[in-house]
Amino acid sequence: MTRFFTLLLHGDRHADRVVPPTGHTAWLTSFTAGAMTFLAVFALALSLASGRMADRWSDALARTATVRISAPADQLDFQTRAVLDVLATTPGVESARAMTDEEQRKLLEPWFGPDLPVDALPIPRLVELTEASDGYDSEGLRQRLAAEAPGAVLDDHTRWRRPLATAAGRLRLLGLASILLIGVTMAAMITLAANASLAANAQVIQVLRLVGARDTYIVRAFVRRFTFRALAGSAAGALAAMIGVALLPSADAAGGFLTGLGFTGWGWLLPLALPLLAALVAFFATRTAAFQKLKELP
Amino acid sequence: MIAFENVAYNYGGGELLSDMSLRLAPGSFHFLTGPSGSGKSTFLKLCYAELKPTAGHVTLFDREVRTLARDDVAQMRRRIGVVHQDCQFLDHLPLAANVTLPLTVSDREVSPEDVGDLLGWVGLRHLADALPPQLSGGERQRAAVARAVIIGPDVILADEPTGNLDWELSLRLLKLLVELNRMGKTIVVATHDMNLIRQTKSQVAARVLRIQNRRIQLAGADL
Ligand SMILES: Nc1ncnc2c1ncn2[C@@H]1O[C@H](COP(=O)(O)OP(=O)(O)OP(=O)(O)O)[C@@H](O)[C@H]1O
Ligand SMILES: [Mg+2]
Numbered sequence: 001m002t003r004f005f006t007l008l009l010h011g012d013r014h015a016d017r018v019v020p021p022t023g024h025t026a027w028l029t030s031f032t033a034g035a036m037t038f039l040a041v042f043a044l045a046l047s048l049a050s051g052r053m054a055d056r057w058s059d060a061l062a063r064t065a066t067v068r069i070s071a072p073a074d075q076l077d078f079q080t081r082a083v084l085d086v087l088a089t090t091p092g093v094e095s096a097r098a099m100t101d102e103e104q105r106k107l108l109e110p111w112f113g114p115d116l117p118v119d120a121l122p123i124p125r126l127v128e129l130t131e132a133s134d135g136y137d138s139e140g141l142r143q144r145l146a147a148e149a150p151g152a153v154l155d156d157h158t159r160w161r162r163p164l165a166t167a168a169g170r171l172r173l174l175g176l177a178s179i180l181l182i183g184v185t186m187a188a189m190i191t192l193a194a195n196a197s198l199a200a201n202a203q204v205i206q207v208l209r210l211v212g213a214r215d216t217y218i219v220r221a222f223v224r225r226f227t228f229r230a231l232a233g234s235a236a237g238a239l240a241a242m243i244g245v246a247l248l249p250s251a252d253a254a255g256g257f258l259t260g261l262g263f264t265g266w267g268w269l270l271p272l273a274l275p276l277l278a279a280l281v282a283f284f285a286t287r288t289a290a291f292q293k294l295k296e297l298p
Numbered sequence: 299m300i301a302f303e304n305v306a307y308n309y310g311g312g313e314l315l316s317d318m319s320l321r322l323a324p325g326s327f328h329f330l331t332g333p334s335g336s337g338k339s340t341f342l343k344l345c346y347a348e349l350k351p352t353a354g355h356v357t358l359f360d361r362e363v364r365t366l367a368r369d370d371v372a373q374m375r376r377r378i379g380v381v382h383q384d385c386q387f388l389d390h391l392p393l394a395a396n397v398t399l400p401l402t403v404s405d406r407e408v409s410p411e412d413v414g415d416l417l418g419w420v421g422l423r424h425l426a427d428a429l430p431p432q433l434s435g436g437e438r439q440r441a442a443v444a445r446a447v448i449i450g451p452d453v454i455l456a457d458e459p460t461g462n463l464d465w466e467l468s469l470r471l472l473k474l475l476v477e478l479n480r481m482g483k484t485i486v487v488a489t490h491d492m493n494l495i496r497q498t499k500s501q502v503a504a505r506v507l508r509i510q511n512r513r514i515q516l517a518g519a520d521l
Contacts, residue, residue: 018402020390207386210348211445212375213403215368294368 047175
């Protein structure tokens with residue numbers, strides 16, 4: 001690793017010159033690094049966006065569901081108690097509690113004013129329940145409630161959000177897996193390019209060995225070249241992709257997932273790490289390939 | 299300095315060199331002769347560990363070549379200047395950079411004046427910026443000699459260094475080698491040129507090795 005940074009900072013003009021500039025492998029490496037980084041930026045954006053969405057939806061899930069009980073006044077307390085009993089014995093329900101008149105008045109205040117006589121009106125009673133992390137079987141709960149307290153209705157908004165949150169979580173994983181695959185692919189392609197370059201320069205390597213060059217010296221010449229090509233190509237790719245992401249229409253217009261795809265705040269710095277990562281990949285891929293290849297030569 | 303002990307070598311076919319034993323003392327001057335294809339270049343390659351013997355032992359600077367790691371071989375080659383029969387240049391680098399390559403790869407600096415002097419001495423100063431493919435055979439050979447001596451090696455192995463040179467240039471080159479030998483360098487020159495050998499023997503105590511029928515022998519008491 002220190003070698004990597006020494007190389008980036010100081011380089012070695014001599015070692016650089018002893019290997020002839022080769023046209024197509026240079027171009028191939030830069031292009032590969034650029035294209036792969038371009039893809040990686042989008043995968044990164046996708047992954048970050050789905051991460052944000054999964055978080056938002058999971059938060060929503062953590063919120064409580066409510067059971068609404070509408071019944072004649074004389075049965076209301078009875079049914080409320082029945083509902084609480086049912087909830088207390090339902091697996092997946094962490095806690096449940098009936099809202100007090102005071103709380104209900106607060107809820108209704110924005111609509112009806114502060115002087116609402118809650119006791120006198122046939123207002124449904126609300127029971128608030130908090131879900132445990134693994135969730136409950138809402139269909140089963142609904143049936144039990146119907147049997148015990150005919151006036152109770154489960155208002156379960158978590159039901160449609162759970163699969164979305166799961167999907168968003170999966171999407172984030174897919175995005176990260178894509179970045180990983182892109183990195184591995186880039187390593188493979190740079191290894192191939194480095195091998196081609198080493199093979200094309202077999203004569204050069206032979207001469208260098210004959211005049212007393214160590215393997216590390218020869219490897220350095222190749223590694224430096226490929227690392228810088230990858231860095232340059234990758235920087236161009238990252239820049240292009242970031243411009244592409246920045247040009248996506250801004251959020252509020254359409255709302256939802258697609259427009260949330262951009263980077264936010266510090267997130268804009270993440271794609272800038274990709275060229276450094278690409279250089280690192282190129283550094284180790286070329287180094288490994290070169291040492292491997294040199295061992296085959298006398 | 300360089301010692302062979304029952305050395306044999308073959309390229310995969312029949313045996314090319316058999317049962318060679320000899321010792322090249324420090325400061326000695328040897329010529330190596332023999333018919334074309336007899337294995338002179340092969341012998342020299344064994345001397346700088348480009349080839350490893352298929353049997354027997356080659357010892358360079360008191361180290362058995364088979365025990366040398368790759369970096370040791372590199373280190374060893376910095377003490378052995380080689381004039382290759384086919385010269386072996388980097389075609390994309392100008393002559394001056396090629397001549398200084400042994401210094402470059404061992405991270406040593408050299409002043410442009412010294413390089414200029416050396417090139418002038420082999421008559422190539424005006425070609426310092428030329429690329430190797432643009433040079434004549436003789437110019438390449440002289441450049442190869444310059445590259446072999448620039449690092450100040452203990453041993454100089456020259457494979458037909460005068461093959462493309464006229465008589466006058468050959469004599470000049472030989473004078474250089476004799477000079478280096480007087481400075482204590484060990485010299486081996488493979489050549490067909492008997493006149494050159496005779497000429498040299500008048501200046502220095504050179505011995506002649508001959509490869510014949512796969513064996514090496516000291517040629518007649520005095521040729
Ligand atoms: N890499 C190789 N693979 C197989 N055979 C080889 C190889 N190099 C040389 N030979 C064979 O080994 C024999 C000796 O070659 P070598 O170059 O040592 O001869 P030489 O004495 O230097 O000849 P010349 O005087 O023509 O330079 C030749 O017959 C050659 O064809
Ligand atoms: Mg030969």
